[in-house]
Amino acid sequence: xxxxxxxxxxxxxxxxxxxxxxxxxxxxxxxxxxxxxxxxxxxxxxxxxxxxxxxxxxxxxxxxxxxxxxxxxxxxxxxxxxxxxxxxxxxxxxxxxxxxxxxxxxxxxxxxxxxxxxxxxxxxxxxxxxxxxxxxxxxxxxxxxxxxxxxxxxxxxxxxxxxxxxxxxxxxxxxxxxxxxxxxxxxxxxxxxxxxxxxxxxxxxxxxxxxxxxxxxxxxxxxxxxxxxxxxxxxxxxxxxxxxxxxxxxxxxxxxxxxxxxxxxxxxxxxxxxxxxxxxx
Amino acid sequence: xxxxxxxxxxxxxxxxxxxxxxxxxxxxxxxxxxxxxxxxxxxxxxxxxxxxxxxxxxxxxxxxxxxxxxxxxxxxxxxxxxxxxxxxxxxxxxxxxxxxxxxxxxxxxxxxxxxxxxxxxxxxxxxxxxxxxxxxxxxxxxxxxxxxxxxxxxxxx
Numbered sequence: 001x002x003x004x005x006x007x008x009x010x011x012x013x014x015x016x017x018x019x020x021x022x023x024x025x026x027x028x029x030x031x032x033x034x035x036x037x038x039x040x041x042x043x044x045x046x047x048x049x050x051x052x053x054x055x056x057x058x059x060x061x062x063x064x065x066x067x068x069x070x071x072x073x074x075x076x077x078x079x080x081x082x083x084x085x086x087x088x089x090x091x092x093x094x095x096x097x098x099x100x101x102x103x104x105x106x107x108x109x110x111x112x113x114x115x116x117x118x119x120x121x122x123x124x125x126x127x128x129x130x131x132x133x134x135x136x137x138x139x140x141x142x143x144x145x146x147x148x149x150x151x152x153x154x155x156x157x158x159x160x161x162x163x164x165x166x167x168x169x170x171x172x173x174x175x176x177x178x179x180x181x182x183x184x185x186x187x188x189x190x191x192x193x194x195x196x197x198x199x200x201x202x203x204x205x206x207x208x209x210x211x212x213x214x215x216x217x218x219x220x221x222x223x224x225x226x227x228x229x230x231x232x233x234x235x236x237x238x239x240x241x242x243x244x245x246x247x248x249x250x251x252x253x254x255x256x257x258x259x260x261x262x263x264x265x266x267x268x269x270x271x272x273x274x275x276x277x278x279x280x281x
Numbered sequence: 282x283x284x285x286x287x288x289x290x291x292x293x294x295x296x297x298x299x300x301x302x303x304x305x306x307x308x309x310x311x312x313x314x315x316x317x318x319x320x321x322x323x324x325x326x327x328x329x330x331x332x333x334x335x336x337x338x339x340x341x342x343x344x345x346x347x348x349x350x351x352x353x354x355x356x357x358x359x360x361x362x363x364x365x366x367x368x369x370x371x372x373x374x375x376x377x378x379x380x381x382x383x384x385x386x387x388x389x390x391x392x393x394x395x396x397x398x399x400x401x402x403x404x405x406x407x408x409x410x411x412x413x414x415x416x417x418x419x420x421x422x423x424x425x426x427x428x429x430x431x432x433x434x435x436x437x438x
Contacts, residue, residue, distance in 0.1 A: 163432070171378050229377050233386055234327050235288050235304035235415070242415035242432070243306050246379040257383050260333060266386070267334040267344060270289055270327070 005154065006181035012150045013191050016096065022047045023092045024195060026085045030135055031198075037076050040084065044072050053091040054084065062275035082135040089139045090116065090276070096149065103152030103159070104239035111149075113277050114237020115142050120272040122227035124265040129255055131219060140204035141224045145237075147188030147205070154180050159240065172241035173209045185209055211251040222251040226262075234266050236273065286325045289344035293322035293356045300420040305373035307387035309346055309394060310418045312370045313353055314425035315362035321422045324353040325373075329389040346393045354403075369403060370427050370438050372418050374410040387411065409438045 022043050029035040044051050051072060058075045059068055069075050076084055097112045106114075122141040126133065155162065158179045165175035176183040189206035204221045207214040208228055211221040229247050232238050284292040286302040294300055296319040302310050305325065314321035324343060331338035331345040342348035357367070371394060374387035391410055398405055409416070409429050419428040427438045 169378065229384065233307035233375075233377065233384065235306045235308055238304045238306050238415045243375050243377040243413040245377055247377045247381040247384050249379065249381050252381060252383045259383055259385070259389075262383060263328050263330075263333045263386070267328055267337050270344075271337075 004181075009150060009154055009180065009182055009187060010190055012153075013147075013187060013194060016146070016149060016191055019092050019195055020047065020050065022050060023088050024197075026088050027139065027197075030082060030085050035081070037073065037081070040076060040081060041072050044088075050088065050091055053094075054087045057087045057090060057276065060276050062272060086119075086135065086138045089142055090119075093142050093146075097146065099149075101148050101152040101239070103155030104148055104241070106148075106152075106237065106239045110237050110239070111145060113273060114231060115145060116277045117231040117236040117269055117273045118142070118144060118224065118227045120276065121230050121265055121269045122223045124268060124272075125223050125227055125255070125257075125261070128261045128264055129257070131223075131255075134220060136198070136201060137204075137220050137223055140201045140220055141227055143192060143201075144188065144205050144208045144224050144228060145184065146191050147184035147186065150187050150191070151176065151180075151182075151184040155240075166241070166244045171209070171246045172244040183209075209245055211248050217254070219255070222248075222255050225251050226255065226257065227265075230262060230266055231269065234270065236269070286323050288325055289327050289341055289349075291322060291324040291343045291349060291353055291356070293320065293353075293360055294422050295320050295360065296423050298422045300422065301418065303417045305416040305418065306375050307384075307390065308373050309387075309390040310372040310416070311350060311353060311394065312372070312418065312420050312427050313357050313362070314368045314370075314420075314422070315357065315366045316368065316425050317366050318361040318363070319422060319425075320357060320360040320362050321420065321425065322353050322357045323418065323420050324349050326350070326390065328386065329393040346390050347397065350394060350397050364403070367403065368406050368425055369398065370406055371408040371410060372416055372427075372429055372438060375412055375414065375416070378413055407438055409436070 025043050100108045101111050119138045119141040122137050161179045162175045173183040189202045192202045203214050204224045207221050208224045211225040214221045283299045286292045292300050300323040302325045309326045311324045326346045326349040327344050329346050331348045338348050342352050374391040376387045414431045417430040
């Protein structure tokens with residue numbers, strides 16, 4: 001029965017629309033330091049909707065730019081190409097995730113706000129811990145819960161069984177797996193795989209609740225894990241499962257986190273989300 | 282009127298008003314009510330101590346327990362509330378699973394609250410704190426009734 005559910009749930013991932021080609025192309029460019037501005041401009045030239053939203057984000061309070069930016073070229077000069085790719089991802093993810101997610105009891109916009117919050121908190125953690133910058137962490141964090149879009153419908157039907165398990169102290173994603181044969185992290189990883197994202201991002205999504213189970217130790221997984229728990233604790237996108245996720249001690253130890261680091265990032269995240277996340281409201 | 286108290290936010294009101302705050306995870310929800318003047322306030326504070334980010338505390342004292350709680354009491358006093366009559370109730374302060382010492386924000390929020398109240402000779406009348414469930418608080422200022430919705434169930438505090 002569980003296996004039947006799992007295969008049906010995985011089949012359901014096909015209903016998630018693919019990311020626009022421009023987004024995946026730009027993301028690939030992050031790995032290619034030789035890509036130049038003209039190439040990036042060329043990709044966005046035929047995407048007026050995307051371009052408009054990227055410029056809206058560029059002009060948000062988050063960046064605090066003194067003058068209004070009116071072109072992709074200007075945005076590139078002022079923010080850099082990594083940021084521009086992030087904003088492209090934010091725009092595309094928003095188009096997918098700006099909806100209510102029944103099952104998890106997330107009202108319209110909450111999954112979206114949570115996703116942005118985790119991205120910004122993840123970046124904040126990288127900074128406060130002085131870790132080497134990996135701009136892909138932002139995108140991994142942004143997409144970590146995308147599996148909920150598919151799992152929500154299944155959760156709805158089986159929430160009583162899941163609740164019974166979590167009432168005994170089982171973490172929510174483990175309960176999902178026990179009842180439905182899979183969990184939202186695995187389904188999210190399936191979606192990223194189908195979008196041909198790099199393996200490390202697929203793994204960061206796959207193991208964002210159990211970072212110690214990742215095939216290889218990965219700072220990206222640990223950061224996404226911690227940022228996610230942190231955002232739930234401060235109530236951004238907290239759904240039916242509340243805080244019923246296990247916080248991995250191996251992840252916090254590996255990162256060398258101190259309570260002050262966590263609180264420092266928490267205190268800034270809320271404002272960042274308001275500045276960047278309210279653009280599409 | 283019904284007022285929603287956001288994260289790192291506080292609202293006060295009078296007889297007939299309802300104050301609501303959603304999504305209390307590790308954050309502290311603190312309700313203060315004067316049953317004679319029928320005025321009250323609800324705070325949703327995120328972190329224990331303002332020293333972590335003084336600039337933020339200056340801009341928004343409600344983010345922190347140590348700066349938000351005094352403001353809450355002051356606002357309720359300014360509506361006519363009197364210290365001797367106040368009913369004080371706390372909710373939230375939850376934790377994720379796994380007993381990770383790094384992430385005891387909920388527990389620390391409660392500790393700082395208790396210290397503050399103790400120093401100021403104020404009694405905490407009741408609390409619904411800890412655990413891994415998210416809480417929503419409804420605070421009715423006609424009677425001071427405080428309802429907690431959590432896990433699909435409701436209970437009075």
